[in-house]
Amino acid sequence: MPAVASETRQLIAPNCWQIDTLRAIPDLTIWSGVNVNKPKSTAARKPVTRSSVHKDRSPGKIREVKYYGTAACQALWQQRPHDVIRIYIEEGRVPLFSAMLKWAAAQRKAYHIVTAQDLEKVTESVHHQGICILARARATVLFADLIRNVRQKKRPQLLVYLDGVENPHNLGAILRTCAHFGVRHVLGPALRLPQLSPSACRVAEGGAEYVDLVYLDDPVKQLHELKRSGFSVIATSVAHGASVYNCSFSANVVLVLGSEVEGISAQLLHEADARLQIPGSGDVESLNVSVACAVLISEFYRQHQVRLK
Secondary structure, eight states, X not given: OOOOOSEEEEEEETTEEEEEEOOSOTTOOOOOSSOTTSOOOOSOOOXXXXXXXXXXXXXXXXXXXXXXXXXXXXXXXXXXXXXXXXXXXXXXXXXXXXXXXXXXXXXXXXXXXXXXXXXXXXXXXXXXXXXXXXXXXXXXXXXXXXXXXHHHOOSOEEEEEEESOOOHXXXXXXXXXXXXXXXXXXXXXXXXXXXXXXXXXXXXXXXXGTOEEEXXXXXXXXXXXXXXXXXXXXXXXXXXXXXXXXXXXXXXXXXXXXXXTTBSOHHHHHHOSEEEEOOOOSSSSOOOHHHHHHHHHHHHHHHHTOOOO
């Protein structure tokens, strides 16, 4: 096995040097945008600061996000490596991400071996799972592009519309379900559907890389346009919905889900072609919105026997 430098100096924040240790990856040279042959310093190591991964909020700049979590980071790298800016990783996770780190070295992308405490500061979370990637956020899909896309497809399609669902964990779980069943678009009102947070992406377990968020400026008008394109709008309603197991889903459906506190707005309920509920024991009022989403999407795909791949 070729020798690997046991200590490589890495600049992980302005005026902050990090000593890293790598022993497990053959033929791996670390590059961090600094002279790795610079004489070693005996100064005590300084901790990583949050300033090293602040988002660039300058006009015209694409939003940068600190993604973390094993599946989220793997999916990001596999689906859009061109958006990767910098990688932070615990030494113990190096073998798992060896392919990514070799790629980073070849592409001259900076990465840094850091401690769990450093990662907690960088990600502002204890759930980082030993890996963080600073990357550009995914590009937003416009409604006009969505309409053009769905009109070209001949097979059954399901779109999810979230009315007031803002909790990042619920959003992440919904994206994971959508990715599992091949649902490619989640819609919502521009003023309420949140941007994807690092927490939501971690909960999505990689699913956020396969599902586009579409922000609607005029939801009622744009839902009508989807209706004219052959979609039925189906809303969930605990009190007044028919059983999902007695429903025959049309080939193209917009499934509307509301927040657990407010539910679906009266205006959207009025626009719905049908209202459904998931029958249960009655011991609790309803399912979590992400669980309800999974049950409903599963039933749609069961009925239409859609081939997911």
